[in-house]
Amino acid sequence: MQRSMLTIRSASLTGYSDLARHVGLDPARMLRRVGLSARDLVDPDAPISSNAVRELLESSAAAANVEDFGLRLAMSRRLSNLGPISAVMSEAPTAREALESLCRYIRLINASLLTRIEDYGDAVLIREHILVDDKNSVRQSIEMAVGVLYRSIAELLGPNWRPRSVCFEHRPPDGATCHKTFFGSAVEFNADFNGIVCHARDMAACRPATGSQMALYARRFLDQALTSANDSDTHSIRQVIVAMLPNGRCTADRVARHLGVDRRTLHRRLTTESTTFSSLLREVRCELAARQIRDSDRSLAELADLLGFSSSSAFAFWFRKQFGTTVSKWRETQ
Structure with a gap:
């Protein structure tokens, strides 16, 4: 069966070269190994192969023996790294509505990432799944995706927000990592899903209005992009x-x-x-x-x-x- 290439914004690799050098890798060499180059990362909106990004993160983590490589990349992320979607999310009246916009438009950022929101009583579960067409590991990509999601929610709700839990399907790391520092004590491995469990009251709390009209224009742009998207x-x-x-x-x-x-x-x-x-x-x-x-x-x-x-x-x-x-x-x- 012939498969179409799924793409991701090159902004997903913001900070990669600096992190690679920090852990003793040659970023140019690692990029070449997966068919990418530094030129591919100049424009943050440029589409690059999501498979290449996934392979780059996994190979970099293995070569440097850094189990939390993907999560370290997420630590420097801000909501603005999501591009036009950040304008829509920032002006949403609640965090829940902001995340619903993320779910709607996520394929414009990363066509291989599936984000879903589910309600369970007083809890809201946000699932992340990497859609791939092979059996290779997605550990680093998932940790980066969940880390970016965590940073986005924290930016929406403020520094005092804490999740009920942050969950990963894969087994815990063998050595010391930044998971507990980044997420706090509520990290679970070998969980039933990848994602974050939040208090429903946090997701429903009203956020201060910004009075900006940027979200209106951003939403029109994103809706047009969705209409033009040619997903198989x-x-x-x-x-x-x-x-x-x-x-x-x-x-x-x-x-x-x-x-x-x-x-x-x-x-x-x-x-x-x-x-x-x-x-x-x-x-x-x-x-x-x-x-x-x-x-x-x-x-x-x-x-x-x-x-x-x-x-x-x-x-x-x-x-x-x-x-x-x-x-x-x-x-x-x-």
């Missing part, structure tokens, strides 16, 4: 599959209804892009399974729930069929 149907359907998998009801009918079409239209669109719903579902499950088994310490039952299987045995049977070995043996090889 495969990419859009992958996003819905990722969102629906954990509830165990990710069927072609449900995905089609979520997208506002019937099942026949869904299949026709995928056929046009030389794939099918079943193969796309299998690919997403394989990618998520490989990443979770390698990067986290989840049990078989937890993996089954995350990937939408009815039982541990059903997941184990599927995994052996797809990977040719058991979960435990595959984990050992990684």
Whole structure:
């Protein structure tokens, strides 16, 4: 199946060269290894390959033996680094509405990042997911994304704001890192999702009005950009599959209804892009399974729930069929 290249604003690598040199790396050499150069980072709005950025962060962390490389990049971020979206978010009457705007426009910043807001009683959960088409690690990219999200909320709500928890699906780092310094004591690893849990009252609290009209113009610009965006149907359907998998009801009918079409239209669109719903579902499950088994310490039952299987045995049977070995043996090889 032919895949379209997902892009991200080059602003995502703001500060990369300085950090790379600080940890003993040659930034020009590291950029060249993933097909980028310093020229690609001059214009913060220039689109660059999100896969290249992900590979750069992972390889830099490994080469420098710095487990929190992506998070260190996020530490210098401000809301303004999000470009025109920051104008819309800054003038929102509540943090909740600001984050809803972020969810709406995030693909204009990073086409591989999926951000969702969910309500659970007095808590608001903000999920972050990196959409990729391979089984490689996304640890550094996820930590950078969650770190940028954390800094954005803190800027909206002020320095006294604290989350209920900051969660990562991957296992904890082996050595000392800046996680506790950056997020405080509420950091959880091997969690059920990547993201931040906030108090609902914080998200709903009114923010002071700015009286600026910049948000109106920024929103018009962003809406026009969304209209012009040429996302493939495969990419859009992958996003819905990722969102629906954990509830165990990710069927072609449900995905089609979520997208506002019937099942026949869904299949026709995928056929046009030389794939099918079943193969796309299998690919997403394989990618998520490989990443979770390698990067986290989840049990078989937890993996089954995350990937939408009815039982541990059903997941184990599927995994052996797809990977040719058991979960435990595959984990050992990684």
